[in-house]
Amino acid sequence: MAVHDAWAPYDTYTDADHQLCCAHVLRELQAVSDAADPEADWCWATQAADALVAMQKLVNDAIEADADTIDPDILGTQAGLYHSAAQIGYTQTAGRATKQEKTHNALAHRLLDRQDDYLRFTQDWRIPPDNNGSERDICMIKLRQKVSGCLRTLTGARQFCAIRSYLSTAAKHGTHFFESLVMLAEGRR
Template sequence: MRVAGKLHWVHCARTDKYTLIDCHPNRGRAGIDALGVLPGFGGVLVHDAWAPYDSYTSVTHPLCVAHVLRELQGVIDGVPAGQWSWAAQATDALVALHTLATQAVAVGAASLDPAELAAQTRLLRHAAHIGISQTAGRGTKLMAARHALACRLVDREDDYLRFTRNQRIPADNNGSERDIRMIKLRQKVSGCLRTLAGARQFCAIRSYLSTATKHHISLFEALVRLAEGNPWTPS
């Protein structure tokens, strides 16, 4: 977010019932700590593979499948048409695993089909190992990035596939991106905020409205109660 003519960062922590958003000049650990959630958190944290999140050792770290699918698509886009790509096989396996997980939830199954789970996991693993071998030269920054991607799929396979073993864990953190979308829309329409205090106030209002919406409280009702000095608060 552009604040007072400089680049700032929006930090978001959310569940299906609560949203907390704030703005900070720092993208890393200082900004995350200022949000006040992760320093004392001991649950499950779904995120992309950005390194500062891993410094919080008291939490479980499922990695976002949507993020890695976008990375894999970048690799696929660079492959000539009709040519086999390790990234395409990895993508197909991840999509198949997500479909299996969705179907299991829909029919009330306690777990995924073991044979299908094993087969798709094997395809994913094989694709990543081929990717490692094909990018081992790391002669350019792009090749090094793709090598790191393939290595991450192997090294953190358990984190990427936690959603296949625990149905309460989502496969992605798209909910966080939805919760901050209005902030990006506001900036697109109205431009940057003039002060950090104003940016933080706007984030606080968005946190309030997003949480109210998740509890089926209308935006109008939530805003009226806020204006009257009697803001809605979840029980």
């Protein structure tokens, strides 16, 4: 499973299922909404974003309630709102007369073409709807570079990344950092 933004090189991983990051697309949809005519009563991007957020809430509520399923009618309604909004956005920007229209059209086209990849988290609840956790893992490396100016050697950078990766994976499996390091040192990983 690959959870990522829609950067094209990730699509070269053909053996993996893809979950496109809902947090990234929500920011893109917000930009479309911000650029919309302030006099307009409705914006396709707002409807698509609201539907995505509603589906995330449905999944989170079901997980918290230890439910086995989500009401298919409610989920279907939200997926329909998402799809119809993207279809309207695609139609409204089909002229692609300006750079902004081209960008908005490409977004609407991606929402339609990759709908299964954006909504995969609704079918398999083990899949997160965004890649924020992965980006938080990278953030520590960037912070260390900012504070110290750099990672002094390539060997040190590799060691730091290996330890961070191990601890991040352990945390995701519910194992505490110290316990994980002890297990690693004792060869019981």
